[in-house]
Amino acid sequence: MTKRLILNIEGLKIHFDTENKVVCAVDDIAFQLSQGRTIGIVGESGSGKSLTALSIMNLVPKSASVSGKVFYKQRDILSLEQKEIEKIRGGEIAMIFQEPMTSLNPVYKCGTQISESIQWHQKISKEVAKKKVIELFEKVKLSNVERIYEAYPHQLSGGQKQRVMIAMALSCQPKLLIADEPTTALDVTVQRAILDLLIELKHEFQMAVIFISHDLGVIAEIADDVLVMHKGKIVEEGSVEEIFTNPKHPYTKGLVACRPPLDRKLRRLPVLEDFLEIDYNEEGELLLKEKAKGAVNHLQFDRENANMDKRNPILVVKDLKKWFPVTTNFLGKPIDFTKAVDGVSFDVVKGETLGLVGESGSGKTTLGRSILRLIEPTMGKINYRGNDLVKMSNQAFQKLRKEFQIIFQDPYSSLNPRKYIGSSILEPLTFHNMYDSKNARKEKVIELLELVGLKSDHYFRMPHEFSGGQRQRICIARALAMQPKFLVCDECVSSLDVSIQAQILNLLMELKEKHDLTYIFISHDLSVVKFMSDRIMVMKDGRIEEIGDAEDVYRNPQSLYTQKLISAIPRGLG
Numbered sequence: 001m002t003k004r005l006i007l008n009i010e011g012l013k014i015h016f017d018t019e020n021k022v023v024c025a026v027d028d029i030a031f032q033l034s035q036g037r038t039i040g041i042v043g044e045s046g047s048g049k050s051l052t053a054l055s056i057m058n059l060v061p062k063s064a065s066v067s068g069k070v071f072y073k074q075r076d077i078l079s080l081e082q083k084e085i086e087k088i089r090g091g092e093i094a095m096i097f098q099e100p101m102t103s104l105n106p107v108y109k110c111g112t113q114i115s116e117s118i119q120w121h122q123k124i125s126k127e128v129a130k131k132k133v134i135e136l137f138e139k140v141k142l143s144n145v146e147r148i149y150e151a152y153p154h155q156l157s158g159g160q161k162q163r164v165m166i167a168m169a170l171s172c173q174p175k176l177l178i179a180d181e182p183t184t185a186l187d188v189t190v191q192r193a194i195l196d197l198l199i200e201l202k203h204e205f206q207m208a209v210i211f212i213s214h215d216l217g218v219i220a221e222i223a224d225d226v227l228v229m230h231k232g233k234i235v236e237e238g239s240v241e242e243i244f245t246n247p248k249h250p251y252t253k254g255l256v257a258c259r260p261p262l263d264r265k266l267r268r269l270p271v272l273e274d275f276l277e278i279d280y281n282e283e284g285e286l287l288l289k290e291k292a293k294g295a296v297n298h299l300q301f302d303r304e305n306a307n308m309d310k311r312n313p314i315l316v317v318k319d320l321k322k323w324f325p326v327t328t329n330f331l332g333k334p335i336d337f338t339k340a341v342d343g344v345s346f347d348v349v350k351g352e353t354l355g356l357v358g359e360s361g362s363g364k365t366t367l368g369r370s371i372l373r374l375i376e377p378t379m380g381k382i383n384y385r386g387n388d389l390v391k392m393s394n395q396a397f398q399k400l401r402k403e404f405q406i407i408f409q410d411p412y413s414s415l416n417p418r419k420y421i422g423s424s425i426l427e428p429l430t431f432h433n434m435y436d437s438k439n440a441r442k443e444k445v446i447e448l449l450e451l452v453g454l455k456s457d458h459y460f461r462m463p464h465e466f467s468g469g470q471r472q473r474i475c476i477a478r479a480l481a482m483q484p485k486f487l488v489c490d491e492c493v494s495s496l497d498v499s500i501q502a503q504i505l506n507l508l509m510e511l512k513e514k515h516d517l518t519y520i521f522i523s524h525d526l527s528v529v530k531f532m533s534d535r536i537m538v539m540k541d542g543r544i545e546e547i548g549d550a551e552d553v554y555r556n557p558q559s560l561y562t563q564k565l566i567s568a569i570p571r572g573l574g
Contacts, residue, residue, distance in 0.1 A: 003034035003035045003036055003037065004034060004035040005032060005033075005034050005035075006033055006034060006035050006072065006073065006175055006176050006208040007032065007033040007056065007070075007071070007072055007176060007208060007210075008032050008033075008069075008071040008074075009029065009030055009031055009032070009052075009056075009068070009069070009070050009071070010030050010068055010069040010071070011028055011029075011030060011067070011068040011069065012026055012028070012029050012030070012052065012055060012066075012067075012068035012069070012070060013026060013027060013028055013065075013066070013067045013068050014026035014048070014051050014055065014060060014064050014065070014066050014232075015064065015065040016063060016064055016065075017063075017065070024232050025048050025051050025064070025232050026048040026051050026052055026055070026232045027048070027231070027232035027233050028068075028233070029048075029052065029229075029232075029233065029234050030234075031227055031234070031237065033176075033208045033210065034208060035175070035206055035207075035208050036202070036203075036206045036207070036208065037208055037209070037224050037225065038202060038208075038209040038210075038211055038222055038223050038224050038225075039209070039210055039211070039223060039224065039225045039226070039227060040211045040212075040213065040219035040220075040222065040223030040225070040226045040227070040240070041053075041210065041211070041212045041213075041226075041227045041229060042212075042213060042214060042216055042219050042226060042227070042228055042229070042255065043214065043228060043229035043230055043255075044214060044230070044497040044499055044500070045214070045467070045468065045497055045500075046231070047229040047230050047231065047232065048229050048231075048232040048233075049180075049212045049229055050180055050181075050212065051064075052229075053095065053178045053180050053210060053212055055070055055077075055078070056070055056072070056077060056093065056176070056178060056210070057077075057089055057093060057095055057178070058070075058077050058078065058080070058085050058089065059089075066078060072088065072092070072093065072176065073092075073175075087121075090117055090120075090121060090172065091121040091172045091174065092172075092174055092175050092176065093174055093175070093176045093177075093178070094168075094169035094170065094171075094172070094174040094176075094177055094178070095169060095177075095178040095179075095180065096162075096165050096166055096169045096177070096178070096179045096180065096182045097165065097180055097182075098180050098181035098182065098184055103165060104153040104161065104164065104165070105153075106152065106153055106154060107152075108152075109149065109150055109151065109152055110148060110149065110151055110152070110153060110156070110164045111130065111133050111134075111137075111148070111149030111150060113168065114133045114136065114164070114167060114168045114171050115129040115130055115132075115133050116129075117168060117171055117172070118132055118133065118171050118172065121171075121172045122172065130149070132171070133149060133167070133171070134146070134149060136167040136170060136171060137149065137163075137164075137167055139167070139170070139201070140163045140164075140166050140167045140170075140197060140201075141163070141193070141197060142160060142163050142164070142167075148160065148164065157360065157361075158186055158187075158190065158360060159186060159187070159190035159193070159194070159360075162182060162183075162186065162190075162194055163194070163197070165182075166182075166194070166197065166198070166201075170201060170205070173205055174205075174207060175207060175208065176207065176208045176209075176210070177198075177202070177207045177208070177209045177210070178209075178210045178212070179198065179209065179210065179211045179212065180212045181212055181213055181214070182194060182198075182211075183195065183213070183215070183218055184213070184214075184215070184495065186524075187359040187360050187524045188524055188525065188526060188565060188568045188569055189359055189564060189565060189568045190359070190360075191218070191568070191570075192568035192570075195218065195221055195222055195570075198211075198222065199222060209222075211223055214497045214498055215259075215498060215570070216244070216255055216256060216259055216498060217259060217527075217569075217570030218570050219240070220240055220244050220570065221570045223240045224239065224240060225237070225238065225239055225240065226238065226239070226240050226243040226244075228243065228249065228251065228252045228255070230251050235249045235251050235252065236248060236249040236251070236252045244256060250275045250276050250290035251272070251275070251276060253275050253290075254270065254271070254272040254274065254275035254276055254499065255272070255498060255499060257269075257270035257274075257275065258270055258271060258272065258498045258499045258501070258502040259498050259502075259527065260502075260505070260527045260528055260530065260531035261527075261531075262527055262530065262554070262569065265530070265531065265550075265551070266531070268506045268509060268510075269502040269505055269506055269531065270502065271499060271502045271503050271506065272499045275290060276290070277290070312349055312350045313347040313348060313349050313350070314348055314349065314350045314384065314385055314485065314486060314518050315347060315348040315371070315382070315383070315384050315385075315486065315518070316347045316381075316382075316383040317344060317345055317346055317347065317371065317380070317381070317382055317383075318345045318380060318381040318383075319343050319344070319345055319379070319380045319381065320341055320343070320344045320345070320367070320370060320371075320377055320379075320380035320381070320382065321339070321341055321342055321343055321344075321377065321378045321379045321380050322340050322341040322363075322366050322367075322370045322375065322377050322378050323337035323338065323339050323340070323342075323378045324337060324338045324340060325337055326338050339541075339542045340363045340366040340542050341363045341366050341367050341370060341377075341542050342363075342541070342542035342543055343380075343542075343543065344363075344367060344380075344539075344542075344543065344544055345544075346537060346544065346547060348486075348518060348520065349518075350516075350518055351512075351516060351517075351518060352518055352519075352534045352535065353512065353518075353519040353520075353521050353532050353533045353534050353535075354519070354520050354521070354533065354534070354535050354536075354537060355521050355522075355523070355529035355530070355532060355533030355535065355536040355537065355550060356368070356520055356521065356522045356523075356529075356536075356537050356539065357522075357523060357524065357526055357529050357536060357537070357538055357539070357565065358524070358538060358539035358540055358545075358565075359524065359540070359565075360524070361541075362539040362540050362541065362542070363539050363541070363542040363543075364490075364522045364539055365490055365491075365522060366542075367539070368406065368488040368490050368520060368522055369406070369488075369490075370382075371389075371404075371488065371520070372401075372404055372406055372488060373389055373390075373397065374406070377390055384400070384403075384404070384486070385403075385485075387400060402428070402432055402482035402483070402484065403482070403484055403485050403486060404484055404485065404486035404487070404488070405479035405480075405482060405484040405486075405487055405488070406479065406487070406488045406489075406490060407472075407475050407476055407479050407487065407488070407489045407490065407492040408475065408490055408491075408492070409490055409491035409492060409494055409495070410495070411463075411468065411471035411472045411474065411475045411492075412463060412464075412468075412471055414475050415463040415471065415474065415475065416463075417462065417463055417464065418462075419462075419463075420459065420460050420461065420462060421449075421458060421459070421461055421462070421463060421466070421474050422442070422445050422446075422449075422458075422459030422460060424463075424474070424478060425445045425448060425449070425474070425477055425478045425481050426441055426442065426445050428478065428481050428482055429441045429444060429445070429481055429482075432482065434482075442459075444481070445459065445477075445481070446459060448477040448478075448480055448481055449474075449477055451477065451480070451511075452473040452474070452476050452477045452480075452507060452511075453473055453503075453507065454470065454473055454474070454477070467500075468495065468496055468497075468500065469496055469497070469500035469503060469504060472492060472493070472496065472500075472504055473504070473507070475492075476492075476504075476507065476508070476511070480511065480515070483515075484517070485516075485517065485518060486517070486518045486519075486520075487517055487518070487519050487520075488519075488520045488522065489508065489519055489520070489521045489522060490522045491522055491523055491524070492504070493505060493523070493525075493528060494523060494524065494525065501528070505528065505531060505532060508521075508532070509532070519532070521533060526554070526565060526566060526569055527569060529550075530550050530551075530554050533550045534549070534550060535547065535548060535549055535550055535553075536548065536549075536550045536553040536554070538553070538559065538561065538562045538565070540561050545559045545561050545562060546558055546559040546561075546562045554566060
């Protein structure tokens, strides 16, 4: 049976006029999508993926110049009047955005927000709309649906909020669903549940789906066809099997190779520069040329843990607990606690990377911050190079603190938006009175910037002038400024494009070898943790579920929980 054509995009161009030049964000793209099919759009940040999706909803910023045709059921969306667009948007075409917390109104209850949307499009009573919302919540497999209906967005977990967004998108049974990075930064098990849910609902409603992601593993799991975008252009398109088993374009080959493999442990990850030679023609258009195959042969060697000293633990943690009071009696004494970390014991040897994995709420971040005393432990022992950090006075601890640092998940919120990045890196050097003079400290900052792949003239730039990957490099430079021996990396690549992620992971591995560093690497992405780690520790509900050699834990997990985490990893790439 021939599927009905739902979407037909012809010659779509989106330009922005800036002070210096015209920026072509989407450059003459065309594709079609039929009923019941899923098309995956992949590419790095800035490739034009989200703008393409917004044009289908006619939500492109007013500052943009848009040309071309976006036919939805043979009607050009771009030429419709506002009233006609409003009938289609949210009704026949719906969108799930990347960050549900910014998409849901924080001052309205979740159920009310969806109920109002249904009433607007279907002209039904409030009572009937509420019943439909409850049914939708059950369909997207939310538990305790009456509570969710009355809850505000901040009272729900990330996975619950994303399911509420899916329910809202499905509320009017759309013919076309656009999912823009709907699983980015979610736990691997929550991600698996969301993907399975979308696949099930697509078949039930016979929807056409556009699924946007920078995670090729996810795209390979859910899509029928794939578009690969780079700098506003479609550089390759085809079926999911063609794209991932036999990619033709060097950019696609680079993207596929950048993801950490699960079947072997590389010395370093491939990056796009290993596959591409970037050039421009006489008109200034971007040219991507494939490098010779010999350029990437050196990537295939397995890594050895040469710098590990298994006889010399740098950190010993015994029965560590961090409890947060949630209920107090009339005298103010806590009587009920959230046991974020509940009796954890382990050690980390010098030169080792200990990977720490688990779902949100498992206690990973709390453990990392407790070790560094960014939050004070409730009880237990933390022995770092013979020093009991828990019993140490603040004055003595202050002298030792520069030996261990942390790299946070969100580099933008970790940097002062009003300071030059050079000043942000200089600050801890000045505080600890390191080096002989201000000029010597500044020279050290420039050295650090160059060490992490940035330039000396970046010193006087502000955080907003950098990409996400560059900001993460700045945070790494700042962490290294104190010449630490021990680093906690807390979800430091979870929101980055797969190509930028590969660069940052390679940088961390190089710095570890060069400066003889020891890491605790926290992530919910098991493929990333497996690449980085010598051992893996799995946490669940504040306790250690399993700990062992990285390869052993992955290939022969002993815990049912670990087996569940591993089985949830997207395996579309084979």
